[in-house]
Amino acid sequence: MMVPLFFCLGFMFAVLYIDMVFDVSARGHRHTGKPLPPDVLEPIVTYYRYITKNPFLLIGILTTALASIIAEIRYALVPAWAGYASLALILLTMLTGVLKIIPQAQRLAAGKDSIEQQTTLVHGLLPFHTVMMVNVFLLIAVQLMAKYL
Numbered sequence: 750m751m752v753p754l755f756f757c758l759g760f761m762f763a764v765l766y767i768d769m770v771f772d773v774s775a776r777g778h779r780h781t782g783k784p785l786p787p788d789v790l791e792p793i794v795t796y797y798r799y800i801t802k803n804p805f806l807l808i809g810i811l812t813t814a815l816a817s818i819i820a821e822i823r824y825a826l827v828p829a830w831a832g833y834a835s836l837a838l839i840l841l842t843m844l845t846g847v848l849k850i851i852p853q854a855q856r857l858a859a860g861k862d863s864i865e866q867q868t869t870l871v872h873g874l875l876p877f878h879t880v881m882m883v884n885v886f887l888l889i890a891v892q893l894m895a896k897y898l
Contacts, residue, residue, distance in 0.1 A: 751826065754817035757810050758889055761842070764800070764807065765882045768850075771796060772875040779872050784864040793871055797858040804851050811843045814888075831895030835888055842884040849877045 771793045778785050785793075800807075818839055822832035856862065857870045 751817045751821060753813055754821075754892065757814035757817065758885055758892075760810050761814070761881070761885050762889075765878055765885060767796070768874070768878045769882065772871070772878055775868075775871045776875065778868075784868045785871060790864065790867060790871065794857060794860055794867065797854045798860075801851065801855045801858045804855070807851070808847065811839070811846060815839050815843065827892070827895040831891050834891050838884045838888045838891070842881055842888075845877055845881050845884075850874065850881070853877075 775785055775789055775793065778789065784790070815836075818832065818835045821827045822829070822836065826832075827835070853870055853874060857867055857874075860867075862870065
């Protein structure tokens with residue numbers, strides 16, 4: 750596994766872990782039909798306000814991971830199956846992040862929506878965070894299998 754890719758995957762895992770901590774804190778209120786209580790909603794909105802101020806860091810991490818995987822393929826640093834599987838996973842991860850999570854998190858961070866709409870946005874993030882977390886785990890697994898098999 751290339752060092753930059755390792756660091757990118759670790760960073761993505763850490764950010765997704767924090768995101769999912771907030772998702773889980775809101776999950777208990779998902780089926781109540783009521784807005785999230787302020788003690789649950791406010792920390793989530795504040796977190797997204799800070800993390801989405803400059804989404805280019807997150808996009809840069811994803812782009813660095815993509816460039817590392819392309820380099821692995823180009824220079825045959827991993828078997829072809831591992832390179833192309835990693836490429837598919839990172840592209841799916843990037844699409845999920847850029848098209849779904851970042852815009853939704855930015856809207857949540859703006860705080861212009863009603864509490865009910867913010868609650869809906871918070872609950873809508875869990876499936877996308879789960880997909881991204883699975884992708885990161887699969888990327889790590891593919892890279893480790895390529896190295897040790």
